[in-house]
Amino acid sequence: MPPARSRRSILPGFGLSMGFSLAYLGLIVLVPLAAAFLRAAGMDWPAFIRAVSSPRVLAAYRLSFVASLAAGAVNTVFGFIVSWVLVRYNFPGKRVVDALVDLPFALPTAVAGIALTTLYAPTGWIGQWTAPLGLRVAFTRLGVFVALTFIGLPFVVRTLQPVLLELEPEMEECAATLGAARWQTLFRVLLPELAPTLLTGFALAFARALGEYGSVVFISGNMPMRTEIVPLLIITKLEQYDYRGASAIAVVMLLVSFLLLLLINLLQKWSRRFQAT
Amino acid sequence: MAAAPHTLASRATGVRLRRVQRDPRWVRWSLTAIALAFLAFFLFLPLAAVFFEALRRGAGVYWASVRDPEAFSAIRLTLLTAAIVVPCNVVFGVAAAWAIAKFRFRGKALLTTLIDLPFAVSPVISGLVYVLVFGGQGWFGPWLIDHDIRIIFAVPGIVLATAFVTFPFVARELIPLMQAQGNDEEYAALSLGASGWQTFWRVTRPNIKWGLLYGVILCNARAMGEFGAVSVVSGHIRGETNTLPLQVEILYNEYNFSGAFAVASLLALLALVTLVLKTLVEKHSAES
Numbered sequence: 415m416p417p418a419r420s421r422r423s424i425l426p427g428f429g430l431s432m433g434f435s436l437a438y439l440g441l442i443v444l445v446p447l448a449a450a451f452l453r454a455a456g457m458d459w460p461a462f463i464r465a466v467s468s469p470r471v472l473a474a475y476r477l478s479f480v481a482s483l484a485a486g487a488v489n490t491v492f493g494f495i496v497s498w499v500l501v502r503y504n505f506p507g508k509r510v511v512d513a514l515v516d517l518p519f520a521l522p523t524a525v526a527g528i529a530l531t532t533l534y535a536p537t538g539w540i541g542q543w544t545a546p547l548g549l550r551v552a553f554t555r556l557g558v559f560v561a562l563t564f565i566g567l568p569f570v571v572r573t574l575q576p577v578l579l580e581l582e583p584e585m586e587e588c589a590a591t592l593g594a595a596r597w598q599t600l601f602r603v604l605l606p607e608l609a610p611t612l613l614t615g616f617a618l619a620f621a622r623a624l625g626e627y628g629s630v631v632f633i634s635g636n637m638p639m640r641t642e643i644v645p646l647l648i649i650t651k652l653e654q655y656d657y658r659g660a661s662a663i664a665v666v667m668l669l670v671s672f673l674l675l676l677l678i679n680l681l682q683k684w685s686r687r688f689q690a691t
Numbered sequence: 692m693a694a695a696p697h698t699l700a701s702r703a704t705g706v707r708l709r710r711v712q713r714d715p716r717w718v719r720w721s722l723t724a725i726a727l728a729f730l731a732f733f734l735f736l737p738l739a740a741v742f743f744e745a746l747r748r749g750a751g752v753y754w755a756s757v758r759d760p761e762a763f764s765a766i767r768l769t770l771l772t773a774a775i776v777v778p779c780n781v782v783f784g785v786a787a788a789w790a791i792a793k794f795r796f797r798g799k800a801l802l803t804t805l806i807d808l809p810f811a812v813s814p815v816i817s818g819l820v821y822v823l824v825f826g827g828q829g830w831f832g833p834w835l836i837d838h839d840i841r842i843i844f845a846v847p848g849i850v851l852a853t854a855f856v857t858f859p860f861v862a863r864e865l866i867p868l869m870q871a872q873g874n875d876e877e878y879a880a881l882s883l884g885a886s887g888w889q890t891f892w893r894v895t896r897p898n899i900k901w902g903l904l905y906g907v908i909l910c911n912a913r914a915m916g917e918f919g920a921v922s923v924v925s926g927h928i929r930g931e932t933n934t935l936p937l938q939v940e941i942l943y944n945e946y947n948f949s950g951a952f953a954v955a956s957l958l959a960l961l962a963l964v965t966l967v968l969k970t971l972v973e974k975h976s977a978e979s
Binding site: 426438492532671 | 708709711712714715718719722723725726727729730732733734735736737738740741744779782783785786787789790793794795796802804805806807808809811812813814815816819820821822823824826828829830851854855858874877878881887890891909912915916917918919922923935936937939940943948951952955958959961962963965966967969970
């Protein structure tokens with residue numbers, strides 16, 4: 415039990431630090447975000463529905479959603495393998511590889527975008543091998559998926575790594591003593607234990623992928639109805655000075671993001687409870 | 692409470708394994724091979740491609756692209772933006788962490804979530820909201836036009852949008868760190884007669900310096916590399932409102948690939964420097 419603290423701290427500076435934080439938070443984040451909601455609220459209901467459910471918008475939602483889901487799933491599988499290898503095994507150059515995992519996070523998205531496009535274009539290092547197989551990546555939906563996989567990877571690995579490090583060895587020992595094979599221990603003991611963490615990593619990667627813009631616009635080709643993602647559609651509306659349409663789509667995306675944030679918070683609480691027991 | 696898993700506290704490597712935790716050799720080798728192949732494919736190849744394409748037409752073309760006046764003004768604007776945004780977010784981060792970690796008040800969880808909010812928002816929307824506030828059709832648009840103040844399609848808009856997307860970096864690094872450290876040392880300092888400012892500067896600041904540095908490195912990398920949000924508010928005026936990532940886009944869309952990749956290589960170098968600094972800070976903080 416921590417010692418009981420009086421409600422009133424003797425430390426100074428609460429008013430100043432709190433006041434400044436709230437003012438800065440309000441000015442930079444809350445007021446501008448409110449602008450999007452108010453702009454959309456200025457539309458009447460049928461107009462709002464029309465703006466967010468035209469066939470072109472629906473196609474963009476579908477592409478963003480499905481590609482993010484697929485990228486998140488691939489990242490969960492390979493992110494698990496990468497973090498397992500980084501935590502459990504030793505190999506030359508491990509520190510460098512570990513640091514490099516954060517590259518998608520540190521590399522500006524525009525740079526990632528043009529690099530991936532060049533790699534997967536039909537003449538590129540990778541594209542020239544896939545093109546004869548009839549597999550076109552750049553300027554197709556597959557390209558969107560590749561870009562979203564690139565940016566999502568660190569989210570899964572960095573969520574999983576600290577949890578893998580703190581796994582109690584007793585669990586595996588216990589399973590082995592009771593006669594479980596290694597793969598049984600993995601699937602019956604470790605994976606259920608890690609499930610909340612894996613799900614958190616997946617949700618983080620998914621949330622990031624939904625809003626991603628820079629790495630996707632170059633490789634996707636941006637064809638309406640086919641390879642147009644939601645953030646790009648918002649920019650298109652803005653360029654046509656359709657501020658209301660842009661705000662309406664933005665509000666839908668913001669609501670989805672907030673829901674995901676809530677879900678991630680709950681997941682993290684859940685996984686922390688798992689670790690505590 | 693996180694929309695991104697990057698905190699210094701969660702970074703550690705190496706674990707002592709017991710015998711039952713060891714996988715058979717063939718499993719170790721094949722998993723390592725799969726992981727490395729995946730990373731090579733998705734991380735190493737794109738990075739290598741940037742430098743290869745940048746230098747493909749020779750060092751002469753590379754130097755000419757990097758020293759182009761437009762590239763130069765993009766570098767200047769990128770540095771200026773980071774020089775304004777990072778200190779602002781540092782002051783905010785320290786203030787917010789002080790209030791949240793050192794005091795008890797109602798609505799703390801809500802405030803922490805609100806600080807994380809910008810990470811959950813698409814960069815494009817981060818730019819859009821400023822257009823809605825300051826743009827020609829925005830709340831303050833007419834007033835700004837009357838007073839001949841430009842925010843959107845000008846440098847202030849770029850600074851604001853960058854501040855938005857990098858908003859949580861320092862705060863979310865410091866809050867868990869300061870919460871874990873508790874208030875005891877500060878109480879001791881105060882009871883020994885230190886002033887509030889002395890307590891912060893001599894006691895708290897040395898305790899949080901690695902976390903602070905970590906937050907600054909991540910914040911700076913994102914501030915210099917942000918593309919989506921800045922692209923919405925910049926207006927792409929050449930030589931005036933182009934940051935480095937926007938310059939990359941313009942050159943690329945003009946099919947000036949070697950130029951685009953030359954500028955991109957500067958940003959890739961920045962990313963590599965960021966990764967090295969980040970790793971060094973992780974190492975130092977683990978040792979101290």
